[in-house]
Amino acid sequence: MEDLLASTVPPGTVVSGEIYESGPLAAPTHGNVYPEPFIVHPVTPHTYTIILLHGRGSNGPKFGAQFIGTNTSTGKKLPEIFPSAKWIFPTAKKRRAVIFKRIPIHQWFDVYDIDNRSYKEHLQVDGLQETTQMLHGLIEEEVMNGIPRERIVLGGLSQGCAASMYAMLCYDLRLGGYVGMCGWLPYAKYVEDILGTSPDEEDDEDADVFGESDDEEGANPKTKGEIDKDHEEGEGTKGPIVEAISFLRENISFPRVHDKPLVLQTPAFLGHGALDEKVRFNLGEQARDVLNGLGFEVTWKGYDDLGHWYKIPDEIDHISEFLTGVLGPG
Template sequence: MRGCKTALAQFLLLPLFPTPPSATHTQNRMPNNNYPDPFIVNPNGEHTHTLILLHGRGDTGSAFGAGVYITRTSSGFSLASLYPGMKFIFPTTKQRYTTGGAAAGYWWREWFDTTSLIYPEEESERQVEGLREAVAYVNELIEAEVANGIPRERIIIGGLSQGCATSIHVLLAQNERMGGFVGMSGWMPFASRVREICGLSPGFGISAILDSEEPVEVKNDESDDEVVPEEGDFPEPPPEKRKEAMMFIREVLLGRSPPGDDEDELEVLKTPVFLGHGDEGLLYPSDSSRERRLHESDEVVDYKLGRNIYTTLRHGLGMDVTWKRYRNFDHWYKEPDEIDDIVDFWGEKCDLFPE
């Protein structure tokens, strides 16, 4: 798995790179079942924004964070240099006994148990305990930032792979609008249930590819057009359907207080969302068997699962979602292309501009 290998390589190379002067491990012990302390890079100037990014399975906040810290845009600048007022927080999950993937039967770091990345909703009840714990933990990190004077609209959350999957539910557990969301090479747990509640059919949009037994016609060119069937214009679900979906996420899935009658409690749905995913091995007309379709895309998380996040958040919950596909790229964030796109997204949607 490229993500884990890359993270390991970054971890092994850490001594070659001097630790940023502002990088620390927080001295404040965090509750919630003994999660390790997060890796934090403090701002170089006046603290104006906070970015909380969650790592993927088998990784750590320090290894993932060190990689993000040295990542450059196409102009050669790091995020820390472009945003000197930004505080970077990279939490680390605790070790769990896992039942899926290459680490099945072992203890390793993951935010929640996942039995299958081909069918991520298979035995989905196993995911609930870890999701609840992780959401509660990351929410306390958010609350700590708010208590330190950073308003929610200046706090951006997100993650890579399973960190993306987890942070989506962290976002939807909030009542107020956040500064933004950045999801990279991820998926959304219980996405099909949310779409069902919102009235989207199982074959809606990209789900038609995943569920269909018939060959699917797709585009095969070098443009930036999506290699998916056109979704067309679909009526958005009424507010009561969105509220019902949010009730499922908060009360049934996460065990938190459901949204009340006040529409302000759904302000979080106004949070702008960025999603990026590689399409390495994406289906073309010559590869139409179901077996090939199930294993296509980035090497770990299927491209269509990432696209399903877009369908669920945009058409199900009515959120403002920016979707970026990266051709012939696998499971990680694409440097510098995706970093450039994130910087553009922050300026266009989050009112956050480089200094």
């Protein structure tokens, strides 16, 4: 690992690893100690924090060193462009993977087959719950250290994208931004059914998994302007968006919401490779459409010649542009 850090981390970058233990803020269901996160400290006064999760089978130091060591088209690396950013790359706990004969691997949650998501989908719940609690606690720690929530970015790659997106949707308040790469949204089909945006939807009143109708609001996906207008006019607390968020929260034993949470105002970036052999491109498109249906402002980038990774330097440029747009220059 030292060789990897030496070859990828920009000279002068300060990195460290600290044990992150879920405390009262994270409120874990079980005893919950995560491995050391890989942390890249800012070289100028700390003004914002970016938290990114690795993919299944990887770890924070490996993914983090590779990511921050990647050049943009200008030849600069992200820590050089954003010198006041603190980068946090947590490492997933080892969980037994059913598909690998229960061999323990670093994964945020267990999953049997993302292409057949209704099969053994219950395997995802415990990991999603613990990961969500951990991330919420990590966000609150940054807030306690003086960083406003509006200057905290969450995201990840592959399963890290899936887990962090789910955790974001279960958060209450607006964040600075979200960055997802080659990922998907767990239980997206249920959210589509509640919103009435499922491609299989045929005006079936029973499609709502809660078994109730929410009048014309769920008939068609709303535009961003219509959703903003609803907020301005003080729309009632019932509706498909509230039900969809409540479903995701209740699925991991979080309380329901009674109004649209402010986290829906978080700007999001999603990038996906058209040649992705591990997480199919249409799953990324589905995640994009669900976020749009919930009212997010989504920047979407598809990369024709990219597989299961991030596009260098194009996507790194796009992420840099997105971060500059939502947080301001570094």
